[in-house]
Amino acid sequence: MNVPRARSLPRLVAAVLVSAALVAGCTTAASTDDLLGVVIDPPQSKPSFQLTDTNGDVYDFAAETEGKLTLLYFGYLNCPDICPVHLAQIAETFDQAPDVARDAEVVFVSVDPNRDSPDEIRAFLDNFDSRFVGLTGSQEELEAAQNAAGVPVAVFVGDGEDYTVNHAAQVIAYAPDGLNYSVYPFGVRQSQWNNDLALLAQVK
C-alpha cells in the first residue's frame, strides 16, 4: 500500500505545480477584470505631450513614463477639497506597497499656470510624496496635454484673484504596458486604490 502512494507523490507535486502555474498565468490575464475603478473598454493608449517639470526641465510624458505604472491627474493648488484627497490616497497606497511605488510615476499637472509656480507645485506635492512629478506649461501647452489625455480642458470661473477652476476630476491610470484600463473619479476609497494599483502594476 505504501509503495503506490510514494510513487504518486511526484505526480501530485507535478499536478500542484501545474495548477499553480495555471493560476499564476491566469492572474495576469484576469487582473484587469478585477479592477474596482471605472473600466475603460477598450483600453486607450498613453498620450504624448511635453510640459515642464518643477526643476524647469522638459518632461516628455510618454518617454518618461515608459514601462511604469503611471497615474496622471490634472488639478490646481487652490483646490482644497478633492485634489488633496486623490493625491493623499495614492501616497497612502504607496506607503503600504513600496514595491508598487518603486516602478510607478505619479504625474500632477497644474492647469492653473497663473497662480501655481513650479516651487509652489513642488511644495504642494511634497505634502504627499516627494517622488510625485509636478508639471506646468503655457496655457496652450496645458490645453494640448489635456486634449491628448482625452479630458475636458479646465475652465476658469469667476473674476479677480478668487477664480476657481473646473477641471477633470479623475485620475487616469496607465499600466506598465502603456495602456489605460481604468480611471478614478472623485470618491474612490482607499481600499479600491490599494487593490487596483497592485493589479495594474502587474500588467506588463
Next chain:
Amino acid sequence: MRKSLLLAALIVAVAACGGGESTGIEVTDVRVGQPTGPNAALYFTASSDVPDLLIGAETDAAIDVEIHETTMGDDGTMGMQPVESLRVGEGEDLVLEPGGFHLMLIDVERLDVGDEIEVTLIWENEGESTVTATVVEPEDAMGHEGDDS
C-alpha cells in the same frame, strides 16, 4: 447699582438659557483636511429638530471663510461654487464632506495633523455656535461610509 447687578445677572441667566436651548443643532465630526495649499476645507455633520440655515462661519485660523459646493459636470469635470447658505433640519442631516459641501478656509494658517482650531458657525435662527475642528490627513477627511478599511 443693585438694580444694574440684578439686570446683569438676569442677562447672564437669559444668555445661559439661550445657550442651553441652542444645543438644538448638534454638530459632529468637525474636521479640516490638512492644508496643502493656501486654502483648506472644513467638514462636519449637523442635525437639528428645527429647520435652520447656516449662513456663514468665522475662525481666527483663516483670513476668510466661505461656504462652497463642489459639483460634478456632465463631462466629469468638478468645480467649486460659493453658496449663500445651507439648510439643516426637517429630518435631514446637513453633511459637509469632500466632493460635496465644505467650508473653505481662505489663506489658512499652517496646520498640522492633530491640531485643533475653533470655528464659529453662524446660523440664521440659532445665532452663533462655536465648534472645535481637528486637523486630519486629507484622505481621512472622507466620510466613513462604505467598505474602507
